[in-house]
Amino acid sequence: EAQVTQNPRYLITVTGKKLTVTCSQNMNHEYMSWYRQDPGLGLRQIYYSMNVEVTDKGDVPEGYKVSRKEKRNFPLILESPSPNQTSLYFCASSFKGSGQPQHFGDGTRLSIL
Amino acid sequence: DAKTTQPTSMDCAEGRAANLPCNHSTISGNEYVYWYRQIHSQGPQYIIHGLKNNETNEMASLIITEDRKSSTLILPHATLRDTAVYYCIVRGGVGGQNFVFGPGTRLSVLP
Numbered sequence: 467e468a469q470v471t472q473n474p475r476y477l478i479t480v481t482g483k484k485l486t487v488t489c490s491q492n493m494n495h496e497y498m499s500w501y502r503q504d505p506g507l508g509l510r511q512i513y514y515s516m517n518v519e520v521t522d523k524g525d526v527p528e529g530y531k532v533s534r535k536e537k538r539n540f541p542l543i544l545e546s547p548s549p550n551q552t553s554l555y556f557c558a559s560s561f562k563g564s565g566q567p568q569h570f571g572d573g574t575r576l577s578i579l
Numbered sequence: 580d581a582k583t584t585q586p587t588s589m590d591c592a593e594g595r596a597a598n599l600p601c602n603h604s605t606i607s608g609n610e611y612v613y614w615y616r617q618i619h620s621q622g623p624q625y626i627i628h629g630l631k632n633n634e635t636n637e638m639a640s641l642i643i644t645e646d647r648k649s650s651t652l653i654l655p656h657a658t659l660r661d662t663a664v665y666y667c668i669v670r671g672g673v674g675g676q677n678f679v680f681g682p683g684t685r686l687s688v689l690p
Contacts, residue, residue: 470622499677509623509680524677556622558678564671565611565630568678570622 468493470571472557478577479547487542487574489557496562498540500532502553509556515540516562547578583667588685597654599684601667604648610671612643614652616663626652657688
């Protein structure tokens with residue numbers, strides 16, 4: 467089944483403790499992206515990747531890192547999480563080019579205490 | 580990318596067609612119209628997209644006006660499970676491929 471898989475689905479942690487949220491897709495998509503969703507602010511893009519070893523900042527990249535060493539994986543790294551990064555996170559992927567819909571994972575709910 | 584305007588909320592009776600409008604008066608020639616929905620806090624689910632022709636798939640139909648300044652998503656026989664927030668997004672070609680999700684339309688399907 468074609469899907470975007472995020473792990474973990476839920477995480478409660480403390481300020482400053484490094485964490486990684488994994489994202490994997492099995493559709494051979496070139497493009498992958500991370501979003502965060504907060505009440506009243508909608509979904510905002512954090513980082514995106516057009517292909518392996520190619521990443522770029524989205525609208526709200528501060529406090530996050532990403533890497534794209536393999537086509538299928540696009541982990542989101544919070545090296546020193548803070549409470550303002552408490553949010554619902556979504557990974558998405560698609561083929562490159564116009565007219566290509568993005569497919570989203572089920573989300574990761576992070577709580578930073 | 581062009582901005583979109585959608586009603587904040589709509590109700591629909593179960594079994595009836597749900598027609599969700601979207602205005603995108605500043606759309607440009609190479610921009611597609613996409614529709615997604617989000618049920619509770621699940622991941623946004625892709626529904627349908629189109630450029631200028633009307634489109635239909637197993638989930639819905641998309642009607643785009645001839646001038647492309649507005650569109651309508653049609654759920655032909657709404658069920659209670661179609662209750663969700665529906666997002667209309669207009670986006671062009673390559674680049675950051677950022678999908679800008681506005682507040683959307685909260686559709687409530689009533690028994």
